[in-house]
Amino acid sequence: MTEVTDFFRQGGGLSDTLPSFELRPGQIELVRAIEKSLSQHTHLVAEAGTGIGKTFSYLLPTLQHDKQVVISTATKHLQEQIFFKDLPLVEKALHKKVSACLLKGRGNYFCHYRYEMFLGSAFQLNKTQAKKVSRLQDWVQQTQSGDLSEIAAFVAEDYAFKKKITSTRENCLNSECPYFDDCFVQKVREKAKKSAVVVVNHSLLMADIVLKETGFAEILPETDVVVIDEAHHLPKIATQAFAEQVSSNQLLELGKDTLQVYRREAGDVEGFADCVEALIGAVDDLRDALADARPNGQVQLAKLKQFKRAYQAFQVLMQVFSEFLHALKALAERSSDLQKINERAEITAERIKSVFSPTAADDSHNDDTERQAAQSVAILEWHADYFKACRLPIHLGNRWQNVMQAYADSWLFVSATLSVGQSFDFFIDSLGLPADIATLQVNSPFNYAEQSVIHILPDLPAPNQHDFVPALVDAVLPILQKTKGRAFMLFTSYRNLYEAAELMQNSDFHLFIQGEHPKSQLIDAFMQSDNAVLLGTVSFWEGVDVAGEKLSCVIIDKIPFPSPGDPMIAEQSRYLESTGRSAFxxxxxxxxxxxxxxxxxxxxxxxxxxxxxIFGDNRMLTKSYGRQLIEALPPARQVDSDALFTFIEDTL
Known part of the structure; x- marks a missing residue:
């Protein structure tokens, strides 16, 4: 058998397949480490700097050795890139065809039953809805996958409509569904079980892990290897997946689905509709009360009393839900559909109990609830038209190690951002990985010292001062003039972004401001424009790839410390301090x-x-921790203002 590393050398399979292929010693090092993990059935945490080619580095070894592999990445976009672009190239390099499946969460697939329910409740469609239904019916007759991304432009613009034609774990009838044999979700999951390579995202992987822990169901097949690409996202997604949660949308959908089944199966029972309407009204009242308190926010449930109206609305919702549950139980025996709705309501009740009981939005406590409260945090989060309450583990502890042992022989965690300096301790601890897990840091092949420079603006006010953003804008405008725009300005808050945008609106630059258009449209327009400056917050800090001369300057307003007011950060800090470690x-x-x-x-x-x-936060120069943050950056030269402008003149 050809050595896998030979595929990465000049004249190997990849150089024949990819015209732009370049030999990268760091990639060879990464491939060897992955091969070692596969052959020894061990695990690996690997940081591969930008340009190493991490996707090929794990695809070729796993496929060359005929391993059953689940590949999980952060987003659906990256899923599709791996499945439709990278995997075919590897097949070509290996001269072999691999059975593979792209698997998404159920909310991405058309549901025949939910669609029928929608049509049954839509007594009179307006012209726009009728047009959508007509187009949808034509597509349903033709599609093989039921994946709504095939009609993304048509569906993505109407989230409410998409919800009506897709299922959730709560409302799916499973094998009792009259359309079970035609179910697109079941078909693609059956295909996944027969595939050597299954490409998923982290959320779906975690959904499968949680299901497997129950012992009653699974989504993904048994596998030899799990590859976690963009692994730096996994701790947060895993924490959310291990949480118990209930949302306003879940409660509203439960109420509306109950009304529909009730009218069909038990419409002669007086008073029940009023009970359901009371539930829907109580959800709306809490949502409105939270929005009145603050347009967007989050608070520990135990501290909800500080928002008096919201706390009262919460108490009413709990009482109304209890009455709804009691009334529904009395009707459950009338039909199988009512039984299913009742089972769904009881599951929701268990979640509510798990989320709320230990926080005591009332004041009752016992030893068990105190212990659970110490190990988790219950948070109520809300936006203008939505709220969710969840109880999250503060630390994953040994839970993830148990998952790894039960799930696959080898786990590969790869990303460009897993270490802090030379240490992987933060990532390992945040996921609860074994302390002795193998690690590898492979630096980027780029010559940062020649290709780029770093400049920290030395004389700006402190970031918490009211004149910080005006001073930042004044300082960067001359730089932007020299670079002819071609810049991203990345902010840690919308407040700073909007203030900077307003200050720059009369400049000569073509501004692209996050929120004015969808992200993909902003990026496309930025790349097609001259003298362009894009202003964005955290969603533009990663996953955005603008290669070439169109992006020649990145400006970051300040150090992106997490907010101490974030309830999860506060509890994680408390946990760290309790173990003798500094939260900072x-x-x-x-x-x-x-x-x-x-x-x-x-x-x-x-x-x-x-x-x-360019950095606007001079704490990177003046504080003791500044050097640690600078060392986390790519190894570009740090220069003063004169050298900065010389570099721009000579290089850009």
């Missing part, structure tokens, strides 16, 4: 360093890119 050193600094590395990574995307990286 073990939480705030690593989180900020990771996000800084991601933001800085937007600048240099190829061997031919050049650019300047």
């Amino acid at each position: 050193a073990h939480c705030y600094i690593p989180k900020a360093a990771t996000l800084l590395k991601q933001g800085a990574g937007r600048l240099i995307r190829s061997n031919h890119d050049t650019g300047v990286l």
Whole structure:
């Protein structure tokens, strides 16, 4: 058998397949480490700097050795890139065809039953709805996958409509559904069980892990290897998946589905509709009360009393839900559909109990609830038209190690941002990995010292001062004039973003401001425009790839420390302090360093890119922790103002 590393050398399979292929010694090192993990059935945490080619580095070894593999990445976009672009190239390099499946969450697939329910409740469609239904029916007759991304432009613009034609775990009838044999979700999951390679995202992987823990169901097949790409996202997604939660949408959908089944199966029972309407009204009242308190926010449930009206609305909702549950139970025996609705309501009740009981939005406590409250945090989060309450584990402890042992022989965690300095401790601890897990850090092949420079603006006010943003804008405008725009301005808050946008609106630059258009449209317009400056917050700090001369400057307003007012951060800090560790050193600094590395990574995307990286937060120069944050960045030269402008003149 050909050595896998031979595929990565000049004249190997990849150089024949990819015209732009370049030999990268770091990639060979990564492939060897992955091969070792596969052959020894061990695990690996590997940081592969931008440009290493991490996707090929794990695809070729796993497929060459005929391993059954589940590949999980952060987003559906990256899923599709791996499945439709990278995997076919690897098949070509290996001269072999691999059975593979792209598997998404059920909310991405058309549901025949939910669609029938929607049509049954839509007594009179308006012209727009009728047109959508007509187009949808034509597509349903033709599609093989039922994946709504095939009609993304048509569906994505109407989230409410999409919800009506897709299922959730709560409302799916499973084998009792009259359309079970035609179910697109079941078909693609059956295909996945027969595939050598299954490409999923982290949320779906976690949904499968949680299901497997119950012992009653599974989504993904048994596998030899799990590859976690973009692994830096996994701790947060795993924490959310291990949480118990209930949302306003779940309660409203339960109420509306109950009304529909009731009218069909038990419409002669007086008073029940009023009970359901009371539930829907109570959800709306709590949502409105939260929005009145603050447009967007989150609070520990135990501290909800500070919002008097919201606390009262919460108490009413709990009482009304209890009455709804009692009334529904009395009707459940009338039909199988009512039984299913009742089972769904009881599951929701169990979740409510799990989320709320230990916080005591009332004041009752016992030893068990005190213990659970100490190990978890219950949070109520809300936006203008939505709220959710969830109880999250503060630390994953040994739970993830148990998952790894039960799930696959080898786990590979790969990303461009897993270390802080030379240490992987933050990632390992946040996921609860074994302390002795193998690690590897492979630096980017790019020559950052020649391709880019870093400049920290030395004389700006402190970021918490009212004149910080005006001073930042004044300082960067001359730089932007020299770079002719071609810049991302990345902010840690919408407040700073909007203030900067207003100050720059009369400048000569073509501004693209997050929120004015969808992200993909902003990126496309930015790349097609001259003298362009894009202003964005955290969603633009990663996952955005603008190679070439169109992006030559990245400006970051301040150190992206997490907010101490975030309930999860507050509880994680308490946990760290209780174990004798500094929350600032073990939480705030690593989180900020990771996000800084991601933001800085937007600048240099190829061997031919050049650019300047500007920071507005001079704490990176004046504070003792500044050096640690600078060392987390790509190894570009740190220069003063004169050298910065010289570099721009000579290089950009």
